[in-house]
Amino acid sequence: MRIRVNGTDHEVDFEEDMPLLWLLRDELGIHGPKYGCGIGQCGACTVHLDGVAVRACQVWAADVGAAEVTTIEGLGTEDAPHPVQQAWIDLQVAQCGYCQPGQVMQAASLLNETPNPTDAEIDDAMSGNLCRCASYPRIRAAVRRAAGQEGA
Amino acid sequence: MGLGKIARRSFLIGTAALGAGVAFGVYSYRREGENPLRAGLAPDAAALTPYVLLDPEGVTLITPRADVGQGAASVQAHLLAEELDVDPAEVRLSPGPASPVYHNGKVAAEGMPLAAWDDGFAARTGRAASEVAGKLMGLHLTGGSTTVPDMYDRLRAAGASARETLKAAAAARLGVPAETLRTEGGRVIWAEGALPYAELIPALAEVEVVQDVPLRDPSDWRHLGRPHRRVDIVAKSVGTFRYGGDLVLEDMVHATVVTNPTRGGGVVSMDASEAEAMRGVEAVLPITDGAAVLADNDWRAFKAARALRFEWGGAGPRDDSLLEMHAAALDGDRDSAFTDEGDVDAAPGKRIEAEYRVPFLHHAPLEPATATVRYTPEATEIWVATQAPIFVAEAVARLTGQDREQVTVHVLPAGGSFGHRLEHEWVEQATEIARQVPGRPIRLMLSREQDMTHGFYRPMAMARGRGTVETGQVRSLDLAVAAQSVAESQLGRLGYPALGPDVAIVAGAWDAPYTLPDRRITGHRVPATVPVSSWRSVGASHNGFFLESLMDELIHEAGADPVEERLRLLSHAPSRRVLETVAEMASWNGPEGKRGVAFAFSFGVPVAQIMEVRETSQGIVMDRLWIAAELGRVLDPVNAEAQLSGGALFGIGHAIAAEITFGGAGPEQQNFDTYESLRLWQVPQVEVRALGSGGSIRGVGEPGLPPAAPALANAIFAATGTRLRRMPFSAEMRFA
Ligand code: FES
Ligand code: FES
Numbered sequence: 001m002r003i004r005v006n007g008t009d010h011e012v013d014f015e016e017d018m019p020l021l022w023l024l025r026d027e028l029g030i031h032g033p034k035y036g037c038g039i040g041q042c043g044a045c046t047v048h049l050d051g052v053a054v055r056a057c058q059v060w061a062a063d064v065g066a067a068e069v070t071t072i073e074g075l076g077t078e079d080a081p082h083p084v085q086q087a088w089i090d091l092q093v094a095q096c097g098y099c100q101p102g103q104v105m106q107a108a109s110l111l112n113e114t115p116n117p118t119d120a121e122i123d124d125a126m127s128g129n130l131c132r133c134a135s136y137p138r139i140r141a142a143v144r145r146a147a148g149q150e151g152a
Numbered sequence: 153m154g155l156g157k158i159a160r161r162s163f164l165i166g167t168a169a170l171g172a173g174v175a176f177g178v179y180s181y182r183r184e185g186e187n188p189l190r191a192g193l194a195p196d197a198a199a200l201t202p203y204v205l206l207d208p209e210g211v212t213l214i215t216p217r218a219d220v221g222q223g224a225a226s227v228q229a230h231l232l233a234e235e236l237d238v239d240p241a242e243v244r245l246s247p248g249p250a251s252p253v254y255h256n257g258k259v260a261a262e263g264m265p266l267a268a269w270d271d272g273f274a275a276r277t278g279r280a281a282s283e284v285a286g287k288l289m290g291l292h293l294t295g296g297s298t299t300v301p302d303m304y305d306r307l308r309a310a311g312a313s314a315r316e317t318l319k320a321a322a323a324a325r326l327g328v329p330a331e332t333l334r335t336e337g338g339r340v341i342w343a344e345g346a347l348p349y350a351e352l353i354p355a356l357a358e359v360e361v362v363q364d365v366p367l368r369d370p371s372d373w374r375h376l377g378r379p380h381r382r383v384d385i386v387a388k389s390v391g392t393f394r395y396g397g398d399l400v401l402e403d404m405v406h407a408t409v410v411t412n413p414t415r416g417g418g419v420v421s422m423d424a425s426e427a428e429a430m431r432g433v434e435a436v437l438p439i440t441d442g443a444a445v446l447a448d449n450d451w452r453a454f455k456a457a458r459a460l461r462f463e464w465g466g467a468g469p470r471d472d473s474l475l476e477m478h479a480a481a482l483d484g485d486r487d488s489a490f491t492d493e494g495d496v497d498a499a500p501g502k503r504i505e506a507e508y509r510v511p512f513l514h515h516a517p518l519e520p521a522t523a524t525v526r527y528t529p530e531a532t533e534i535w536v537a538t539q540a541p542i543f544v545a546e547a548v549a550r551l552t553g554q555d556r557e558q559v560t561v562h563v564l565p566a567g568g569s570f571g572h573r574l575e576h577e578w579v580e581q582a583t584e585i586a587r588q589v590p591g592r593p594i595r596l597m598l599s600r601e602q603d604m605t606h607g608f609y610r611p612m613a614m615a616r617g618r619g620t621v622e623t624g625q626v627r628s629l630d631l632a633v634a635a636q637s638v639a640e641s642q643l644g645r646l647g648y649p650a651l652g653p654d655v656a657i658v659a660g661a662w663d664a665p666y667t668l669p670d671r672r673i674t675g676h677r678v679p680a681t682v683p684v685s686s687w688r689s690v691g692a693s694h695n696g697f698f699l700e701s702l703m704d705e706l707i708h709e710a711g712a713d714p715v716e717e718r719l720r721l722l723s724h725a726p727s728r729r730v731l732e733t734v735a736e737m738a739s740w741n742g743p744e745g746k747r748g749v750a751f752a753f754s755f756g757v758p759v760a761q762i763m764e765v766r767e768t769s770q771g772i773v774m775d776r777l778w779i780a781a782e783l784g785r786v787l788d789p790v791n792a793e794a795q796l797s798g799g800a801l802f803g804i805g806h807a808i809a810a811e812i813t814f815g816g817a818g819p820e821q822q823n824f825d826t827y828e829s830l831r832l833w834q835v836p837q838v839e840v841r842a843l844g845s846g847g848s849i850r851g852v853g854e855p856g857l858p859p860a861a862p863a864l865a866n867a868i869f870a871a872t873g874t875r876l877r878r879m880p881f882s883a884e885m886r887f888a
Contacts (some may be wrong), residue, residue, distance in 0.1 A: 015431060018451060019451065021451075022449060022450060022451035025449075025450070026406070026448075026449035026450055026451065027449065029400065031394065031397075031398040032391035032392075034395075034397075034518075034519070034567070035397065035450070035520070035597070035600075036518045036519070036520075036600065036824075037600045037823050037824045037825075038454070038599065038600055038823075039600075039823055039824075039825060041823060041824040041825050042518065042824055044518060071391070072390065072391030073390075073391055073392075075390075075391075076390055077390060078386050078387070078390050078392060081386075081389065081390055085389045085390050086389075088389035089385055089386055089389045092381070092382055092385050092790050092791075092794070093389070094221075094382070094384070094385060094388035094389060095221035095222065095223070095568075095794060095795075095798060096220060096221025096517065096518070096519070096565075096566060096567050096568040096569075097221065097384065097387075097388030097393050097567070098221075098395060098517070098518040098519045098567030098568055099518050100388055100389060100391075101391040104389065104391070122832075123832050123833040124833065126832045127831040127832045127833045128831075129832070130518065130824060130829050130831065131518070132516060132517055132518045132568050132570070132802070132829060133221050133518075133568055133798050133802070134797070134798045134799075134801035134802045134805065134830060134835075135794065135798060136801060136830070136832050136835040137797055137801075137835065137837070137838045138794070139832060140832065140835070
């Protein structure tokens with residue numbers, strides 16, 4: 001069967017119940033999405049389906065169908081970062097960094113839907129993403145910055 | 153047996169650690185170890201000190217302290233770059249090989265009863281001896297917030313030595329005096345041009361390494377002391393940063409393990425038939441205490457692992473009996489009484505008493521434990537995120553029966569640690585698997601469930617506090633703390649004895665720089681049951697809570713102001729400074745029915761915090777947190793803020809909701825649904841001030857944690873009148 005990831009079509013053969021996370025990581029070698037819990041509790045695996053954040057560990061790859069999958073690799077690059085990634089760089093959000101691909105994808109999805117979120121909307125949208133290093137104050141500030149709400 | 157090995161064999165905690173340094177004398181201490189970069193050095197490369205490698209491609213800086221997210225790679229790179237005149241963003245970084253040359257000179261002192269604020273002769277002598285011991289033992293180790301204090305001079309000196317040697321080589325090649333040359337951006341500049349460092353490799357063969365170069369004055373610094381851009385920040389923001397679980401080697405097999413939740417209980421029987429028949433499964437192999445599944449991807453290995461049917465042996469501990477053991481330890485003999493002033497039993501005034509306790513906690517870094525091992529009879533290679541590469545290499549060599557030299561450790565960056573990656577049980581498991589498939593790299597990734605239930609936990613701890621108040625002041629304080637010994641547990645796993653009293657049981661309490669006429673802090677060692685480990689800020693993680701809660705109760709009883717009374721009792725100037733600073737930041741005007749303050753001194757860093765909460769119909773809301781810390785010197789204000797705030801929030805999150813409990817069949821928490829973590833909506837607005845007022849430079853990864861939970865508990869008392877004496881707080885208090 002066929003799956004479209006970051007603008008590229010892939011022909012793959014896998015079990016019905018293989019979560020999208022593992023198809024991406026182990027079959028396609030796309031390592032940006034991370035495994036943190038496998039039960040939808042941490043958000044480290046967050047990717048977009050047609051621009052909307054989902055937990056890749058909770059989506060069966062077989063259910064993706066014709067939807068466009070975007071991982072952090074498809075959002076921006078080192079040379080041309082997405083505005084959310086740029087805010088993450090400017091404010092130096094990452095500590096260990098393991099949660100950050102998921103945080104960035106969640107934030108990008110939030111700003112797709114709600115370009116100018118309130119603090120409460122930011123907290124709501126981002127609270128499914130754990131950061132064990134507790135980089136939370138900068139996550140909050142970086143979302144605001146990406147939304148153009150803060151200078152620094 | 154080498155000197156290092158003998159020294160480590162006799163690594164005694166407590167005052168006895170002094171013996172190791174003294175016994176071996178100065179000769180072997182002075183002798184510099186072989187530069188580990190020379191082994192296998194390409195003919196067109198040069199190793200200038202153990203920290204600077206040159207090849208035709210350019211400069212590689214060796215940053216041997218592990219980066220677990222605390223920014224160690226960046227700060228080490230900047231320390232070297234400051235003297236070497238390279239741009240940290242333009243050079244390559246490598247953690248280097250496992251080598252005793254990269255020993256940690258500061259970490260052994262953490263095991264000794266030396267208060268970091270004590271500058272007396274005995275304390276200075278003790279610290280010097282512990283540095284000798286650290287060197288003799290070849291402790292290539294990251295921990296105890298020691299990277300900056302241990303590497304501050306060493307890396308700058310290495311950078312300066314490499315720079316002056318490069319200038320000498322350029323001078324020889326150009327036939328000009330070295331004094332006419334300067335360095336900038338990885339090049340030696342002379343009157344008519346510039347030579348990139350790499351072009352000087354042949355000329356380096358002609359000159360001696362220049363030693364003992366004076367270090368630049370901080371007023372001339374270009375990198376240190378101002379905001380850095382972390383070397384890893386771009387890769388970590390765009391998703392290209394690679395961790396152990398992202399490593400792919402040719403012919404690699406994916407593996408996961410399932411072992412008895414009661415460690416050491418063994419396997420009574422196993423049925424692997426269903427698992428073995430599953431798609432992608434190559435084999436189910438026995439390992440100590442369980443089995444490994446080998447498959448062609450991680451998910452297939454996880455899925456098959458869930459299909460293994462085990463009957464486990466052994467009976468695990470239970471919380472009720474563990475609590476009884478702690479109570480019994482408090483009634484029993486003391487392990488230590490490093491602070492015993494005046495006579496707490498005869499102290500005058502009104503007496504209060506209280507009991508506190510905290511549960512076991514897992515480090516649970518977000519990246520689960522992962523290791524890749526390739527074994528052949530000739531050599532074993534390991535790729536792993538570890539804080540202690542030499543311990544890993546020795547453990548693996550013991551398992552394979554190989555010489556230490558046949559085992560190579562490639563240190564990878566870590567997706568968090570909080571002390572977890574001082575352990576290496578999963579590397580041993582990966583090695584057991586790899587030995588059964590020689591020649592093929594196996595990449596072991598633990599499932600979150602296996603990782604959560606096989607931690608080496610922060611010990612449960614219990615404390616009894618007593619004290620008296622008189623004429624509006626705190627007069628006496630007596631705190632007894634019972635916990636298992638982390639040193640005994642950790643060193644035991646490495647095969648070393650841990651004799652003498654365990655400082656960690658009382659760390660952060662016995663050495664708090666309060667002055668009272670009558671004060672006693674005693675440690676009580678609980679017999680080893682559950683394996684325990686160093687968890688961010690170690691003993692201070694519970695003692696900050698015990699001491700500052702008791703202090704708050706006494707101050708309340710005395711009717712005094714929580715900031716003023718602490719200031720009255722603190723004689724240590726930097727400690728007073730942080731408390732005054734945080735009070736000013738928060739415009740402190742008493743608890744005002746919403747605010748709590750706490751102070752703690754750990755890893756040489758005094759930290760004061762004020763928390764402001766609000767009681768709502770949904771529960772407690774944390775509104776604001778102010779943090780002030782004295783670091784001696786701040787090398788990177790951006791990272792200092794991140795670590796102090798991260799440490800505090802890590803402490804708060806666990807204090808509110810996290811616990812590992814035991815019900816007879818291993819830990820009862822399997823994943824982040826039951827082992828709860830702080831989430832964004834709970835996070836208060838945080839304001840940090842990191843002071844650099846001089847004195848010894850200190851590390852910042854751990855000291856932010858100890859005062860956080862008591863500041864919250866004290867704020868909740870101000871807001872609600874309920875005194876929280878037990879973690880997790882959510883057992884007794886609702887949080888919004
Ligand atoms: S790995 Fe998917 S939510 Fe944790
Ligand atoms: S930066 Fe480490 S888990 Fe978020």
